[in-house]
Structure formats: C-alpha cells, structure tokens
Amino acid sequence: VARWLLEDEVVRAYAEGGALVDPAIGAVGDVDNAVVSLRFAKGALGTLFGSRTCRYGYDLRVEVIGDEGAVQVGYFRQTPVRLLDRSGVHHDMARTFPERFDEAFVAELQAFVDSVRQDAKPPVTGADSRATLAIGIAATRAMHEGVPVEL
Secondary structure: OOOHOOOOEEEEEEEEEEEEHHHHHHHOOOOEEEEEEEOOOOOEEEEEEEEOOOOOOOOEEEEEEEEEEEEEEEEOOOOOEEEEEEEEEEEOOOOOOHHHHHHHHHHHHHHHHHHHOOOOOOOOOHHHHHHHHHHHHHHHHHHHOOEEEEE
C-alpha cells in the first residue's frame, strides 16, 4: 500500500520487534509486535507498526503526512457515529480480520475475475507482489540482524 500511495519504491528497510505479550509466539521464533522503518527512492520515510495483540478489535489504518496536508485511511469505523465524553472517544471497531475486510475481499476477487474475463491487466500485478515480498523479506532480515537492509 505504501508503494502505491507514494508512487515510489522502497530502497531500505529496518525493523525491530518482539514477543512482548504472548510468549508462545516467541517460542516459535516469531513476534507479536513490530515496527518497520522504510526509506523510499525519492527520499520519503514510512513507518509501519504491526501488532497481534490489539485487545479492542482489528485496527488497521494508514496515514500519509506531507508538506501540504495529510490523508487518513481506515480511521472510519463500521458506522460514522463517535461519542466523545470525559472518558475519551468511543466508536465501534471491527473485531476480526474477516469483519474488517469482508467487502475488500469481495472487491479483490471481483477485480481478478474481471481481469481474467476481459483479458485486462489486473490492478495489482506480479511485479507489485514481488516488490512487496522483497520489502517483507528485507524487514524480517533487518529485524533479525539488527541493521538496515538495502533492497
């Protein structure tokens, strides 16, 4: 998503993570919380935070901040209603991955079917998938080695 939003390629990744909540995840060599820093070819910086331990629901969002403004995606909940009171801001939250992405899964499959039927280029290409995989591999390597990894 970051590549698409910035229309740029990642050139370096660094990551740190740990099994901070669930020791069973650490026992198999995995992490339950991680932070990834990305450097893009045109100089932009990106930060990703991933957690398997979000107790209040499936929280996924993207924010891009530039010199002329910002855009936030995913801050919107199942309904547009928020309650603000002395104890904070309250709103509904998707509890599961399928609940959060139900419509997206349908749209993704429909786009694939449409591209096959119409012999058209799919919205996400093999090159996109390969670049995303390379970023993930670089971030994982950086986390294990403790140094930034060039792509």
